[in-house]
Amino acid sequence: MPDPFDLDDDGPQPSPSAPVQIAPPPAMAMPWLDGLNADQRRAVEATEGPVLVLSGAGTGKTRVLTTRLAFILVTGKARPWNVLAVTFTNKAAREMRERIATLVGPAAEQLWLGTFHALGVRMLRRHAALVGLESNFTILDTDDQLRLLKQLMDAERIDGKKWPAQVLLSTIQRWKDRGLAPQRVSAGDAGDLAGGRAIALYELYQERLKALNACDFGDLLLHCLTIFQDPAHAGILADYQQQFRYILVDEYQDTNVAQYLWLRLLAQKHKNLCCVGDDDQSIYSWRGAEVGNILKFEQDFPGAQVIRLEANYRSTPAILATASGLIRHNQGRLGKTLRPGHQHAEAGERVLVRGLWDGEEEARWVVEEIEAQQRAGTRLGQIAILVRAGFQTREFEERLITTGVAYKVVGGLRFYERQEIRDALAYFRVVVQRADDLAFERIVNLPKRGLGDASLQAMHVLARRQGVCLTEAAAQLVQTDELKPKARSVLAALLGDFDRWRSMLDGLPHPELAGTILDESGYTGMWQQERSPDAQGRLENLKELVAALEEYDSLPGFLEHVSLVMENDERSDAERVSIMTLHGAKGLEFDVVFLPGWEEGVFPHQRALAEGGVKALEEERRLAYVGLTRARRRVFISHAANRRIYNQWQNSLPSRFIEELPADSVDRLAEQGLFGGAAESATAWAASWNSVTPVRRQRQDVTTPSVAGDAPDDGYRPGDRVFHQKFGYGRVLGVDGNKLEIAFDKAGQKKVIDSFVAPA
DNA sequence: GATAATCCGGTTTTT
DNA sequence: CCGGATTATC
Numbered sequence: 001m002p003d004p005f006d007l008d009d010d011g012p013q014p015s016p017s018a019p020v021q022i023a024p025p026p027a028m029a030m031p032w033l034d035g036l037n038a039d040q041r042r043a044v045e046a047t048e049g050p051v052l053v054l055s056g057a058g059t060g061k062t063r064v065l066t067t068r069l070a071f072i073l074v075t076g077k078a079r080p081w082n083v084l085a086v087t088f089t090n091k092a093a094r095e096m097r098e099r100i101a102t103l104v105g106p107a108a109e110q111l112w113l114g115t116f117h118a119l120g121v122r123m124l125r126r127h128a129a130l131v132g133l134e135s136n137f138t139i140l141d142t143d144d145q146l147r148l149l150k151q152l153m154d155a156e157r158i159d160g161k162k163w164p165a166q167v168l169l170s171t172i173q174r175w176k177d178r179g180l181a182p183q184r185v186s187a188g189d190a191g192d193l194a195g196g197r198a199i200a201l202y203e204l205y206q207e208r209l210k211a212l213n214a215c216d217f218g219d220l221l222l223h224c225l226t227i228f229q230d231p232a233h234a235g236i237l238a239d240y241q242q243q244f245r246y247i248l249v250d251e252y253q254d255t256n257v258a259q260y261l262w263l264r265l266l267a268q269k270h271k272n273l274c275c276v277g278d279d280d281q282s283i284y285s286w287r288g289a290e291v292g293n294i295l296k297f298e299q300d301f302p303g304a305q306v307i308r309l310e311a312n313y314r315s316t317p318a319i320l321a322t323a324s325g326l327i328r329h330n331q332g333r334l335g336k337t338l339r340p341g342h343q344h345a346e347a348g349e350r351v352l353v354r355g356l357w358d359g360e361e362e363a364r365w366v367v368e369e370i371e372a373q374q375r376a377g378t379r380l381g382q383i384a385i386l387v388r389a390g391f392q393t394r395e396f397e398e399r400l401i402t403t404g405v406a407y408k409v410v411g412g413l414r415f416y417e418r419q420e421i422r423d424a425l426a427y428f429r430v431v432v433q434r435a436d437d438l439a440f441e442r443i444v445n446l447p448k449r450g451l452g453d454a455s456l457q458a459m460h461v462l463a464r465r466q467g468v469c470l471t472e473a474a475a476q477l478v479q480t481d482e483l484k485p486k487a488r489s490v491l492a493a494l495l496g497d498f499d500r501w502r503s504m505l506d507g508l509p510h511p512e513l514a515g516t517i518l519d520e521s522g523y524t525g526m527w528q529q530e531r532s533p534d535a536q537g538r539l540e541n542l543k544e545l546v547a548a549l550e551e552y553d554s555l556p557g558f559l560e561h562v563s564l565v566m567e568n569d570e571r572s573d574a575e576r577v578s579i580m581t582l583h584g585a586k587g588l589e590f591d592v593v594f595l596p597g598w599e600e601g602v603f604p605h606q607r608a609l610a611e612g613g614v615k616a617l618e619e620e621r622r623l624a625y626v627g628l629t630r631a632r633r634r635v636f637i638s639h640a641a642n643r644r645i646y647n648q649w650q651n652s653l654p655s656r657f658i659e660e661l662p663a664d665s666v667d668r669l670a671e672q673g674l675f676g677g678a679a680e681s682a683t684a685w686a687a688s689w690n691s692v693t694p695v696r697r698q699r700q701d702v703t704t705p706s707v708a709g710d711a712p713d714d715g716y717r718p719g720d721r722v723f724h725q726k727f728g729y730g731r732v733l734g735v736d737g738n739k740l741e742i743a744f745d746k747a748g749q750k751k752v753i754d755s756f757v758a759p760a
Numbered sequence: 761g762a763t764a765a766t767c768c769g770g771t772t773t774t775t
Numbered sequence: 776c777c778g779g780a781t782t783a784t785c
Contacts, residue, residue, distance in 0.1 A: 088774070
């Protein structure tokens with residue numbers, strides 16, 4: 001598979017002087033235009049000037065995008081490298097490239113097509129020097145960023161308790177999302193964050209990144225903007241403006257301000273900017289997306305054409321009516337009504353809203369319906385359970401396991417985010433870039449080598465004083481006797497290892513080198529020693545990582561890929577029910593969709609309600625809209641009257657969104673038909689259930705040994721089975737006063753105070 | 761420096 | 776209630 005991120009290839013250089021055909025040869029064969037409806041076709045053919053394509057869910061957006069690109073290429077309006085096409089995810093970029101390739105062949109390879117960030121890197125590597133970086137700068141992940149910021153906060157005596165580094169980091173990121181370099185952040189924006197020194201901190205952070213020859217994700221665009229806007233280098237922007245005759249943007253409702261500015265600058269010359277999006281599907285404001293971008297497109301780009309795609313080819317009329325009815329409750333939309341495309345003669349089955357007793361019963365009901373669907377011929381791969389938040393998946397997983405229905409949870413922890421993978425990558429980074437201090441710090445004492453805070457401190461002090469990287473500082477340090485002899489020799493050995501690995505960079509095939517590094521550093525050994533249940537899995541992940549290296553031609557090349565992609569390719573073609581979050585489901589479609597947990601506090605989420613504003617609530621509503629419009633044939637919504645949250649029982653009201661669904665496309669089904677109308681009836685319903693509570697069902701808590709307090713009066717004896725909150729089950733080996741020596745089944749042997757265990 | 765006890769917070773996620 | 780992060784203790 002071609003790597004969509006491998007952008008620093010030696011593809012053809014832009015040649016502004018190349019002759020460009022403007023008119024298509026009359027008999028040009030473009031059979032793929034034929035299947036389009038009138039609006040779609042307009043969107044494809046309106047190549048000149050700014051265009052906003054408002055494409056509702058299921059209206060053939062991807063098809064329009066790819067066809068439009070093909071049209072531009074085939075008619076000779078532009079050469080591939082004169083076209084800039086931007087997406088949000090690597091997946092989307094890859095798919096788009098593949099689909100275009102089927103239309104125009106290998107020319108698709110030459111397009112400037114990728115995510116904002118990938119394209120940003122490609123440009124930035126060329127001009128890195130202008131913002132004080134070398135072109136081989138590294139891209140930090142969130143871990144690194146946070147560590148860096150914490151260091152600065154320590155140095156600046158900013159209280160991490162009062163101002164969590166996490167919060168400050170996300171503030172800085174939001175500033176970057178808005179295209180604000182430190183000098184441009186207004187004092188009012190910073191408020192009293194970090195005791196009023198937030199801007200100064202941001203500035204330090206940027207300086208530090210520069211010193212490390214590193215970038216964070218926000219910088220990839222922010223630095224581009226800086227370069228573009230610098231009058232001293234006006235030629236650079238002018239060249240790109242000249243080069244990109246046509247610009248195309250997918251998911252425009254998700255762009256942030258920095259991305260908007262970047263696009264606007266690049267489009268300035270030819271003004272052939274086509275943005276495709278749907279304001280009703282904007283669900284990422286919390287990470288900086290600015291719905292305003294799409295709402296004010298016509299003002300921003302005077303003379304813009306707006307083309308609405310409203311013919312939906314995905315869902316039944318009943319589902320469309322439900323979704324439209326719901327989203328109508330939002331203010332401030334561009335306005336757009338989905339109507340059925342051609343294929344549905346009948347309305348289709350109504351959306352079913354089902355009220356249930358509790359989460360467990362909800363899960364049971366959902367799985368029963370899934371089985372019924374399966375019997376009726378629906379494939380499991382065409383069924384999805386879409387939840388608001390990750391923790392909701394558990395109940396469904398449990399039920400699906402007990403019933404033996406195959407499922408997959410889409411979008412758990414991604415491969416490259418796992419601890420062991422990041423550790424391994426840190427080793428590689430130090431080998432490739434000895435100045436990568438953050439990586440060095442991550443692994444200097446991993447596995448434990450006896451190089452603790454004291455040694456690290458010494459390295460830091462020296463590094464600061466001399467203005468060198470930690471590796472260099474460490475090298476100097478081992479020449480002195482500042483460190484204790486033990487630490488000194490261990491550190492010297494480690495540095496020797498790194499030098500040796502570096503010397504092998506060109507000799508050994510890189511997957512082998514990677515294996516060598518992990519083995520010789522003792523990193524694999526560390527996990528082999530570890531007896532915890534997940535150690536095995538971690539070792540397998542490491543093997544997988546080394547295997548994955550085969551696909552790349554060098555270790556540095558691989559690291560570049562990883563820093564951008566951070567993606568987990570799931571390969572498994574078996575038919576399975578998908579469980580995922582509503583966010584994760586955007587852009588996907590299924591025959592049958594289950595939307596559980598429609599309760600106040602869950603969905604809309606408590607936090608959105610707490611904010612109080614309509615903005616947060618409207619975003620939740622859009623999320624519901626996204627959920628509904630994933631379905632082709634059938635939607636099942638459910639809510640429970642009682643839910644256990646943090647192991648506490650709470651009774652809950654049906655989501656307000658249920659009330660907002662148009663009555664004539666929805667069936668409501670709950671015991672005793674108590675869903676007449678307003679929330680009041682919902683309360684009554686819950687109350688009626690509550691009256692039945694006592695006999696209803698005893699919780700399985702009985703089987704769970706409860707916490708401390710019920711220790712036997714005569715204390716524990718060797719051989720007793722016990723349960724510990726953290727370490728699980730184990731057997732008492734010895735007793736020493738109130739201290740117990742316990743061999744835990746999973747966690748190994750530990751000494752524990754008796755009040756922390758309970759008899760099992 | 762490593763391990764145990766305590767504290768705290770607890771959506772959504774990509775690059 | 777759980778898990779991660781921080782603190783306390785040996």
